[in-house]
Amino acid sequence: PAVDILFPDDIGWRKEKVVGEDRKEEKMRIVPLADIWLGHPLCDVSTLKSRLTWIANEPHVFCFFNGDGIFPVLGVRNDKVAKAQWLNRCGEFYNLFNPIAHKLLWAQAGCFEDKMFETDYDSLKLYCGKDFWDVPYFRSPFSIGIHWAGKLFKFYCVHGRSSAQHKGTKANAMLRGISKIEHHDFIVTSHMRDSISVSPVRVI
Numbered sequence: 001p002a003v004d005i006l007f008p009d010d011i012g013w014r015k016e017k018v019v020g021e022d023r024k025e026e027k028m029r030i031v032p033l034a035d036i037w038l039g040h041p042l043c044d045v046s047t048l049k050s051r052l053t054w055i056a057n058e059p060h061v062f063c064f065f066n067g068d069g070i071f072p073v074l075g076v077r078n079d080k081v082a083k084a085q086w087l088n089r090c091g092e093f094y095n096l097f098n099p100i101a102h103k104l105l106w107a108q109a110g111c112f113e114d115k116m117f118e119t120d121y122d123s124l125k126l127y128c129g130k131d132f133w134d135v136p137y138f139r140s141p142f143s144i145g146i147h148w149a150g151k152l153f154k155f156y157c158v159h160g161r162s163s164a165q166h167k168g169t170k171a172n173a174m175l176r177g178i179s180k181i182e183h184h185d186f187i188v189t190s191h192m193r194d195s196i197s198v199s200p201v202r203v204i
Contacts, residue, residue, distance in 0.1 A: 001138055001140070002143040002144070002145070003136050003142070003144050004144075004145040004146075004147060005105055005144065005145070005146050005147065006148075007028070007146070007147065007148040009148070011026065012026075013027065014026070014060075025149070028062070029062070030061075030064065030105070030146070031055060031061060031062070031063040032066055032188055032190070033051075033064065033065050033066065034065065034066035034067050034110065034159070034191070036048060036070075037068060038092060038093050038096075039071040039073070039089040039092075043071070048096065049096065052100055056099050056103070062103045062104075063103055064104065064105045064107065064144075065104065065108065066107075066108050066157055066159055066190040067111070067112070067190055067191065068110035068112045068113070068159070069113070069124055070090060070093050070123065071112060072086075072112050072115045073085050076116075077120075086116075086121060090123040093127075094132075101127075104133060104135050105135070105146075106137070106138070106144055107128050107137050107138070108138045108139075108157055109122070109124065109125070109159065110159040111191065113139075117139075142156075143181075144156075144157065153186070154184045155184065155185070155186045155187075155188055156181050156188070157188045158189050159189075159191055
């Protein structure tokens with residue numbers, strides 16, 4: 001799948017000096033958000049809130065979501081306690097992201113969303129629907145083209161899911177997929193914690 005997003009060429013943001021050149025241009029920042037694990041002890045909610053506040057307050061900053069937002073709760077279909085716990089997490093996620101929903105350009109499901117999709121409780125899919133945020137939502141890797149200031153910036157986004165278990169094999173699974181794509185400016189991956197090289201060529 002692929003989506004194109006068009007921004008007006010001259011929005012009126014403040015202009016800043018171009019690095020290495022004697023001129024100024026408007027700037028735009030597009031921030032990836034992924035692997036949040038809301039509801040898990042490892043989730044740093046205070047830092048997440050500060051980042052979301054920054055996105056909300058800066059006119060030239062936008063974001064996208066690349067999977068694994070809410071940590072899953074098992075047994076939501078048959079266990080009332082589990083369902084209540086899941087709905088509480090979903091409500092917290094919605095309240096955190098709703099103030100910046102107009103800045104969320106697209107979203108992709110991760111392993112957590114896939115797990116909850118199997119039980120019909122994929123809340124991210126619900127929130128991205130037309131009844132809430134009306135944001136493009138994908139369950140598989142996809143391409144995004146952003147048209148702005150007379151240029152086309154192409155993103156290829158993949159959450160990262162495979163049956164690989166050993167260190168390095170997850171990177172191999174991801175590299176096999178992205179080796180088949182061409183003509184993209186940015187390749188965005190998440191759910192990747194294995195080193196590919198000592199000095200990363202690109203950090204997204």
